[in-house]
Structure formats: C-alpha cells, structure tokens
Amino acid sequence: MDKQLKYNENTLSVAPMMDWTDSHCRVFHRLLSRHARLYTEMVHAQAVIHGDRDRLLGFDGSEHPVALQLGGSEPALLAQAARIGQEWGYDEINLNVGCPSDRVQAGRFGACLMKEPALVADNVAAMIAAVAGSGRPVPVTIKCRLGVDEENDYERFRAFVDTVAAAGCRTFFVHARNAWLQGLSPKENREVPPLRYDWAYRLKRECPQLTVAINGGIATLADVHVHLQHTDGVMLGRAAYHDPYLLHQLEHALWDTALRSRSELLRSFRPYAENRLAAGVALKHITKHVLGLFHGQPGGRMFRQILSEGAHKPGADWALVEQALAATGSQSRPAAA
Known part of the structure; x- marks a missing residue:
C-alpha cells in the first residue's frame, strides 16, 4: 500500500505538554516532521475568552497542522473558546479529559471528567455546534485516560467513549493508563499506573468507525510500528521532547522522506x-x-x-x-x- 494513502494526519502527533509545547517548540518539531500534528499546551476556556490571545493563541504559520487543546467543563464557555480557536486558524480543537493535577481537579476539568461522561458529551456537542457554522469547520477531538483511580472495567471505559461519540466526537487520543486523582503527582501519573494498550486496541476493533490514537510510554520506532498495527495513530509525549530526532526518524520511516542530519x-x-x-x-x-x-x-x-x-x-x-x-x-x- 502506498504510504501516502496508508498514513495520514492522524498517524503521528506530539502530545500537548504544559511548559513544553509552546510555539517555539512546535516550529522546531515541524522542521523535524512535515506530517505530525502538533498541539498547544492546554489553555483553559476562560483564558481564551478573557486573556491575552496573542500570547495564548498566537502561532507561526509553519506549524500547520496544529491543534488547540482546551480545558474546561462548561459547555457555553468551551463552545465560545472553540470558536475563537477556529477563528485564529487552528486545524483541530481538542478537549483535555486526561490531566490529573490537583489544580485541574479543583477547576472540575481534566481527568476527573472521566467520571462525568454526560457532561463531556454536552461539552463536545456545544463545541461541535460552535465550529460547524464556519466556512472552515474543524474537528473536535478528545484526549482521555482509561479511567480514574482503581477503575478496572473496560466496559465503563467503552461506555464513556460511546457517550461522547454519540455527541459527535469521532477521534479519541487514548492515554492508555488510568489517572490517579489522589496520591500521585502529575509526573507519577505518567509513569506509575500500568499501561493497558490492549484497551485501546480493543476499542478500535469494536469501533472501527472511530479514529483511535494511542498515547503513553511510546519511545521507539519499534513501539510505533507495533501500535500502528492496532490503532489509527500514535501520540508521542516526553519521547518527542527528550529525543526529538525520533520525530524525524518517524517522518522518514512512515512517509519515506529524506533523512537529514x-x-x-x-x-x-x-x-x-x-x-x-x-x-x-x-x-x-x-x-x-x-x-x-x-x-x-x-x-x-x-x-x-x-x-x-x-x-x-x-x-x-x-x-x-x-x-x-x-x-x-x-x-x-x-x-x-
């Protein structure tokens, strides 16, 4: 199969990472990979609406395709922020349903929303409606975990996805581990809860109509090739930042582009x-x-x-x-x- 047909804009992406994936980082990553989708740091909907948009939303034209990740839990505010992001030229609006930090929980957004699928669905529906009226519609996507704390029930995770998908979301970036809302730091939440890639694989098998990309612990070319046998895409996190040449090697391996020093x-x-x-x-x-x-x-x-x-x-x-x-x-x- 021709690689240009097999691999697309969902195949490779770099996760939103607070204090890391700013515009300077994204411009550099775009030089490493023409095809990877790049994400902003998470920005709260309130900040988008009331804050310094040049500082929060400004990006270089070379960054496309680039997505804006929003945080929040109020449909009306998220809808307004999504529309603003669309007007600023972002290619995708992503809702964070995975961050486990105490500050995020206190604001009732991030991973704690895994416990409120109906609210997430309302948020998604409002965001989709807000961007649908433009002549340049953009997808609204979700980045989520498998669950929170000691939840170990695939069917509960699947029910969450089904509820959100029914609201119109078609793309899920799955960080394939739980989020612990108490007792672990955000860093520990990226390392301690066990990875369960099989849940993301199963989700894709059962829901072929959805786009499912996997995130978490992916650090090598071999890892990426394995995951792409089972999902639509991979989202790199810390590996893309600590070893950025990996992005360039993936660009070469997946799209057969020239390998540069x-x-x-x-x-x-x-x-x-x-x-x-x-x-x-x-x-x-x-x-x-x-x-x-x-x-x-x-x-x-x-x-x-x-x-x-x-x-x-x-x-x-x-x-x-x-x-x-x-x-x-x-x-x-x-x-x-």
Missing part, C-alpha cells in the same frame, strides 16, 4: 530563532526545546551543557548554538532510521 535540521531552525531574537525573545526560551537533539550521541552532553549554561546570558545569540554544535563533532551524515 541533526546539525542540518538545527541549522534550518536558525532563521526562525534569529527572527525571534530580533523581536526581543531571549535565546533560552528558544533553545530549551532543542537540548535533546543529540540525545545518546557523542558530544550530546556537552551540547546540552553549553546551551543550558549560556542561553540565559544577556546578548546570547545563534553563535552559542554553533558553539554547542561544534562540541558534538557531528558531520552532515544523518543517523539511520
């Missing part, structure tokens, strides 16, 4: 970086997203050290990046996929 990819980031520097953005805000580019490579530790220690200093510019690159001794030859 780490140094070549980083230098292609220079025009954007220098444009942002000229606009007054500190280098540290740009280069923090590239620290993992030489993960596991000779000189990778020195690359990170030079950037980490120098990027915050006044006047730091692209010359520091070249200094860090020189420390790797890297050639132009790309790594094998």
Whole structure:
C-alpha cells in the first residue's frame, strides 16, 4: 500500500505538554516532521475568552497542522473558546479529559471528567455546534485516560467513549493508563499506573468507525510500528521532547522522506530563532526545546551543557548554538532510521 494513502494526519502527533509545547517548540518539531500534528499546551476556556490571545493563541504559520487543546467543563464557555480557536486558524480543537493535577481537579476539568461522561458529551456537542457554522469547520477531538483511580472495567471505559461519540466526537487520543486523582503527582501519573494498550486496541476493533490514537510510554520506532498495527495513530509525549530526532526518524520511516542530519535540521531552525531574537525573545526560551537533539550521541552532553549554561546570558545569540554544535563533532551524515 502506498504510504501516502496508508498514513495520514492522524498517524503521528506530539502530545500537548504544559511548559513544553509552546510555539517555539512546535516550529522546531515541524522542521523535524512535515506530517505530525502538533498541539498547544492546554489553555483553559476562560483564558481564551478573557486573556491575552496573542500570547495564548498566537502561532507561526509553519506549524500547520496544529491543534488547540482546551480545558474546561462548561459547555457555553468551551463552545465560545472553540470558536475563537477556529477563528485564529487552528486545524483541530481538542478537549483535555486526561490531566490529573490537583489544580485541574479543583477547576472540575481534566481527568476527573472521566467520571462525568454526560457532561463531556454536552461539552463536545456545544463545541461541535460552535465550529460547524464556519466556512472552515474543524474537528473536535478528545484526549482521555482509561479511567480514574482503581477503575478496572473496560466496559465503563467503552461506555464513556460511546457517550461522547454519540455527541459527535469521532477521534479519541487514548492515554492508555488510568489517572490517579489522589496520591500521585502529575509526573507519577505518567509513569506509575500500568499501561493497558490492549484497551485501546480493543476499542478500535469494536469501533472501527472511530479514529483511535494511542498515547503513553511510546519511545521507539519499534513501539510505533507495533501500535500502528492496532490503532489509527500514535501520540508521542516526553519521547518527542527528550529525543526529538525520533520525530524525524518517524517522518522518514512512515512517509519515506529524506533523512537529514541533526546539525542540518538545527541549522534550518536558525532563521526562525534569529527572527525571534530580533523581536526581543531571549535565546533560552528558544533553545530549551532543542537540548535533546543529540540525545545518546557523542558530544550530546556537552551540547546540552553549553546551551543550558549560556542561553540565559544577556546578548546570547545563534553563535552559542554553533558553539554547542561544534562540541558534538557531528558531520552532515544523518543517523539511520
């Protein structure tokens, strides 16, 4: 089968990650992969409506396809925020039903909404209605967990999906583990509850009409190939951030695009970086997203050290990046996929 037909915009994506997937990060990730769908950090609907939209919603045109992830639990507010996101040019609006942090729970959104499928369905229906009236309709999607706390009932998870799907949602990004609402930090919630990929696989088998993408613990090319035998897509989280070259290797493996070297990819980031520097953005805000580019490579530790220690200093510019690159001794030859 032709890869361009087999793989599409749902095949590969990078998860929304607070404090990480800002616009600088997404521009860099787009250089690594033309096809991956990129996501904003979660933004609460109230912030979208009342906050600084240039800061919260602004993005570079190169980021497409890019999705806005919203948090919230009030249908009217989420509908308004979804419409605003659509007007700002986002290609998808995603609702967070997976974040387990105490702050998120206190606001009655995120993973605790797994316990209220009817409310999630109302939110989704309102969001879909809000974006449907435009000449540029965009999909409304869900990112969820398998359940919360000690729930271990697939049928309950399936009932949640059925309820939300009945409201019009057709795409589910499934973080294939439970969220513990008490006793675990957000970091522990990404590592401690056991992964149950088989639930996502089963969901896709039973609901072939839905698009099901899997998230959680995916860190290698081999992992991705296995999951794509059972689901429509994979969503990378920390692996895409800590080892970003993996994104480029996946782009090459899935779409047969040219494999470029780490140094070549980083230098292609220079025009954007220098444009942002000229606009007054500190280098540290740009280069923090590239620290993992030489993960596991000779000189990778020195690359990170030079950037980490120098990027915050006044006047730091692209010359520091070249200094860090020189420390790797890297050639132009790309790594094998």
